[in-house]
Amino acid sequence: MIAAYLETRDGKIKKSSLEALSEAVRRAGELGVAAAGVLAGGAVADQAPGAFAAGAARVYVIEDPGLAAYSSAGYAAALAAFAGKEKPLGLFFAATAMGKDLAPRVAARLGAAMASDCVKVEAKDGTLVFTRPIYAGKAFLSVTLDSSPLVATLRPNIFPVAEAAAAPGEVVRLAAAVPDAAAEGRVVEVVKEESGEIDVTEADVVVSGGRGLKGPEAFALLRDLAAVFPRAAVGASRSAVDSNWIGHQHQVGQTGKTVSPDLYIAAGISGAIQHLAGMSASKVIVAVNKDPDAPIFKVADYGVVGDLFEVLPKLTEELRKTLSD
């Protein structure tokens, strides 16, 4: 079996978890094994249909009052109890804030090595080969794991969500002893950014600005542009972040976030190697820069040489027209 842990937020399975589950379904099919989803929490059983819709034949549900709030240790105990009992061949997590926190803890508990932030998974010779960026995407490493289960986190926005005929599957309930220690590192409060913006790593479109914006005010131009798309987020270069024009959670690059949206628009960003590392895997890159020799043009599919203060409002206007048609 290849299992995917299904993270829920606001009473829904996260899209990136459905991506991980879909990949588990595809690779399990090639290896001739089953695929399953795993839900854990205070009360999560009603989420199972979401997993069936992505092709899982079975969903394991671990409900415990001790899992009502997230704790690394508590959730790791639950996932490890599942793995100990069902002995999956593979155990996937979405490489989200929670998945990155949880997967290594589960792996260590099971004595397993793991592959982080994978962008490709192949079934080969009865096992899985994981490919992942290293040096923030300056190189790609493929690995096999010589331990069991094969634990991996999968980068969001890379793997497509499968849409199966909504055949209802089987729900299997499991009990897990949540250790007391879990109470010693528990989430006590979740604070959402007021804007309700989505994260740059989860967006289909990222509109980023750099020092060329000249100040925080011009980020309004980027927000206007982003608002044209259904799932867009605003990103930034480190220079913009270090100038306090925007929060560091928006920084894209080697010491920021690595993104791979369908469309990346860089405005007033020169294209330093550390920035390119974080966004070169985007499907389509657009750069707006007044310097025709800016390095960002070397990676851009479409480069606009011009003043961003003139180009961006026009671009927003044109896009709004086209998308409303």
Next chain:
Amino acid sequence: MNILVFVKRVPDTESRIRIQHETRTVAEDGLNFVLSPYDEYAVEEALRLKESKGAAVRVVSVGRDEAAAVLRKCLAMGADEAFLIKDDVPETYDGLRTARIIARAVERRFAGADLLLFGKQSVGADNGQVPAMVAELLGLPQATVVTKLDVGEGAATACREIEGGFEKVALTLPAVVTAQKGLNEPRYETLKGIMAAKKKEIPVVKLEDLGLGPDDLRSRVRVAGLDVPAARKAGRVLQGDPAETARELVRLLRDEAKVI
């Protein structure tokens, strides 16, 4: 308070990466090595706690002799002591292997720490594995990707970044915390600090002395391939009247790139 900070020597983010295809390794000649950027935030946080509450700050790195250079930087920043756990094995990408070494060292050599600070990930391997694995192996609570840390008597509160916001984690000490950008602004070493660091000894801890056997030290990660990404092909350049350029760009995004 006793603080342990774990740091790794990594290639500078400016580095261009070349692959040695025969050995499937990253060529090291020509690379400039530094203290991993997130580890710098971890060291800074330890020093701030030392200044505000009083603490002994010990810094530990697992690696080759060359790692002494990044340990010396930490001493120059103000750490009290630095230790090298000597491990001559080249990069394995196996976080569990490193975590086993660190966890054992904490038990046998550095017992009594109240806080174990790490970077959120090592630049290069980009694993983000070691700290949570160490926490699990030692049975400690953890808060990863932390941008704010408040340490009190036997307990701490950490703010960690999540998608579209942050969450607060209540920790009892000892605990594992990993540093994210935003936690603080690392200081530069002073000349006085650099001079003092030069005089300090960096004790070397041997893997044998930690009672780690070949099975603990075997990498479970096998490299099956290593490559640089295909270069993106040069794209189309548009210039001229902003309104016309914008119209043409939108047409291309729709009809050619098909992303909208």
